[in-house]
Amino acid sequence: MRVVERPGVTGIQKFYLVEVVKGLLVTLGHAVRNVLNPSGMPVIPYPEQKKDLPPTTRGRHRLMKREDGSPRCTACMLCATACPAECIHILAEESPDPKVEKLPAKFDIDMLRCVFCGFCVDACPLDAIRMDVPEIAIAGYTRDSLVYGKEFLMDHDNKDIVPQYNPPRPVVWTHGPHAKP
Amino acid sequence: MMDSAQLFTLLNITVMTVIMWLTPLQFIPFFIWLERKGSALIQDRIGPNRAEILGFRLFGIIHNIADVIKLLMKENITPTNVNRLYYLLAPFWSMTVSLLPLLVIPLAAPITVAGHPIRFQAANFDVGILYVLSITSMGVFGVILAGWASNNKFSLLGGLRSSAQMISYELSMGLAVVGLLMVYQTVKVDGIVEIQGHLLTVAGHTLPLPNWGVFLQPVGFILFLIAAFAETNRNPFDLAEGESELVAGYHVEYSSVKFALFFMAEYSNMVAASFLISTLFFGGYQVPFASTEELLQHPRAVLTVLCLLSAVGGAFFGILVSRRAEHQERLQPGSRRMESSFLKALGFGKAALALSLLACLWMGLLPAPEWLPGVLAALLQTLCLLVKVLFFCWLFVWVRWTLPRFRYDQLMKMGWKMMLPIALLNMVITAVVILVQKN
Numbered sequence: 292m293r294v295v296e297r298p299g300v301t302g303i304q305k306f307y308l309v310e311v312v313k314g315l316l317v318t319l320g321h322a323v324r325n326v327l328n329p330s331g332m333p334v335i336p337y338p339e340q341k342k343d344l345p346p347t348t349r350g351r352h353r354l355m356k357r358e359d360g361s362p363r364c365t366a367c368m369l370c371a372t373a374c375p376a377e378c379i380h381i382l383a384e385e386s387p388d389p390k391v392e393k394l395p396a397k398f399d400i401d402m403l404r405c406v407f408c409g410f411c412v413d414a415c416p417l418d419a420i421r422m423d424v425p426e427i428a429i430a431g432y433t434r435d436s437l438v439y440g441k442e443f444l445m446d447h448d449n450k451d452i453v454p455q456y457n458p459p460r461p462v463v464w465t466h467g468p469h470a471k472p
Numbered sequence: 473m474m475d476s477a478q479l480f481t482l483l484n485i486t487v488m489t490v491i492m493w494l495t496p497l498q499f500i501p502f503f504i505w506l507e508r509k510g511s512a513l514i515q516d517r518i519g520p521n522r523a524e525i526l527g528f529r530l531f532g533i534i535h536n537i538a539d540v541i542k543l544l545m546k547e548n549i550t551p552t553n554v555n556r557l558y559y560l561l562a563p564f565w566s567m568t569v570s571l572l573p574l575l576v577i578p579l580a581a582p583i584t585v586a587g588h589p590i591r592f593q594a595a596n597f598d599v600g601i602l603y604v605l606s607i608t609s610m611g612v613f614g615v616i617l618a619g620w621a622s623n624n625k626f627s628l629l630g631g632l633r634s635s636a637q638m639i640s641y642e643l644s645m646g647l648a649v650v651g652l653l654m655v656y657q658t659v660k661v662d663g664i665v666e667i668q669g670h671l672l673t674v675a676g677h678t679l680p681l682p683n684w685g686v687f688l689q690p691v692g693f694i695l696f697l698i699a700a701f702a703e704t705n706r707n708p709f710d711l712a713e714g715e716s717e718l719v720a721g722y723h724v725e726y727s728s729v730k731f732a733l734f735f736m737a738e739y740s741n742m743v744a745a746s747f748l749i750s751t752l753f754f755g756g757y758q759v760p761f762a763s764t765e766e767l768l769q770h771p772r773a774v775l776t777v778l779c780l781l782s783a784v785g786g787a788f789f790g791i792l793v794s795r796r797a798e799h800q801e802r803l804q805p806g807s808r809r810m811e812s813s814f815l816k817a818l819g820f821g822k823a824a825l826a827l828s829l830l831a832c833l834w835m836g837l838l839p840a841p842e843w844l845p846g847v848l849a850a851l852l853q854t855l856c857l858l859v860k861v862l863f864f865c866w867l868f869v870w871v872r873w874t875l876p877r878f879r880y881d882q883l884m885k886m887g888w889k890m891m892l893p894i895a896l897l898n899m900v901i902t903a904v905v906i907l908v909q910k911n
Contacts, residue, residue, distance in 0.1 A: 325514075
């Protein structure tokens with residue numbers, strides 16, 4: 292076995308005991324500082340305090356609504372197609388409004404499969420789905436409770452966590468009844 | 473039929489044996505807490521602080537109870553192709569052997585109460601320290617049995633590495649102690665501790681230092697310390713159980729109670745090593761600059777010191793709790809008020825009690841039975857020993873998070889090519905100096 296000498300190591304450092312004592316003083320300094328001043332530690336006591344998320348964090352999904360309360364989504368299946376984890380399942384239905392083609396009857400996102408990539412948000416032409424709810428710790432007790440349905444995703448008000456940021460998304464509607472000429 | 477003196481001696485030995493058997497078992501939860509909380513504080517994080525009983529978190533000590541419950545409720549698996557006798561024997565062997573060295577450690581100087589001599593040492597063998605060295609040699613068996621009987625290549629490798637490391641460093645440990653024995657001229661442990669009560673005398677001059685082993689044999693102390701780290705398989709010598717190297721080394725196939733026994737045996741080994749280092753090199757129960765006779769002659773001073781220490785300790789604890797409570801209030805108002813107030817009351821109440829006892833003492837209100845000086849001296853000496861042992865327990869945790877792990881070849885090279893020659897040289901130089909001093 293060939294032993295390679297480390298460069299830049301002085302004789303006293305090789306003796307190691309002096310370095311040991313220096314190292315011990317460093318760690319003791321940390322320990323004493325943290326006992327006397329516990330609020331100086333770079334620690335956030337979760338869940339009493341949560342970290343501030345950057346505004347472009349991909350959090351939990353939510354479905355946006357029009358002014359009359361119906362979903363913006365027209366079940367065009369672009370998000371379901373774009374999703375790499377195949378976790379969005381949409382069932383379309385007739386819309387009572389003649390200007391709107393379809394509405395989703397079922398809009399299920401299986402959070403157990405979701406990889407939080409944000410492709411569904413990028414794919415949607417109507418700004419109907421956003422991932423801006425600042426909830427990143429998603430948990431449930433059963434598998435069924437983690438398949439989010441349309442009512443849950445459209446219910447923005449009844450949550451402990453309210454979406455705090457609505458980043459302006461430049462939506463360009465080039466076709467359809469709302470296209471700007 | 474034994475007369476009353478012999479009965480008393482038998483009772484003494486029995487009580488001390490039970491105490492010295494229970495001592496490491498009481499140290500273990502404290503040590504586990506110290507390790508987890510101490511490591512966290514060194515690493516700039518908080519450590520365990522969530523498990524609670526009736527609203528009391530006690531800075532994370534309750535986590536030990538949770539650990540115990542978890543370890544006991546795990547599934548007790550015995551793999552099929554193991555050598556059943558050795559597999560089941562290994563954890564019990566490790567645990568028993570780790571409890572044995574403490575029998576010879578004296579907790580305080582022998583006192584006489586109502587005509588009966590009380591020794592605070594469970595067993596005063598004539599071979600003394602050699603008993604301890606032989607017990608630590610037996611500790612290697614637990615590792616070898618566990619590694620071999622587990623029918624697992626990783627644990628075999630871990631067991632072999634660990635046992636090779638342990639026997640290499642036992643040599644240096646023994647030789648480091650030989651120099652000490654030459655200086656103290658006795659092998660019996662109570663003689664070693666007793667002789668450390670005087671002041672250091674070098675070449676006819678009496679220095680203002682206690683006659684501790686660390687001043688007489690500094691090289692021996694360092695060698696013994698390093699060997700103790702290696703014997704207990706503790707960082708920086710923990711390659712046998714290094715989590716990133718060998719899964720878990722020789723105790724990977726053990727679950728539930730058997731793993732709990734290995735776990736406890738490791739901490740018990742560390743407690744025994746701390747006791748040994750403090751007894752051999754730091755004067756054991758001897759209070760620095762106050763030998764036993766002086767303590768017996770000044771019981772008022774002893775009680776004053778005890779009360780002041782209690783008061784300072786209680787006040788310090790109360791202050792720490794109030795600072796912690798302020799911190800908690802800022803984060804989550806009203807959350808830990810009950811516990812904080814209780815602990816603050818405990819700390820400051822103890823301080824107040826100690827100070828009032830001190831006041832009663834100095835106003836002459838306390839009765840003075842004839843056994844009081846002896847008991848007070850023993851109390852102070854035991855407290856002194858505990859402080860030293862706690863310092864070395866903290867040292868074990870402290871070094872763990874300071875030094876990186878040694879590679880196996882570095883370790884063996886250090887044990888055989890560096891520490892053994894230094895230990896022999898230390899022995900020779902000590903012998904030469906003693907001979908020169910005699911002439």
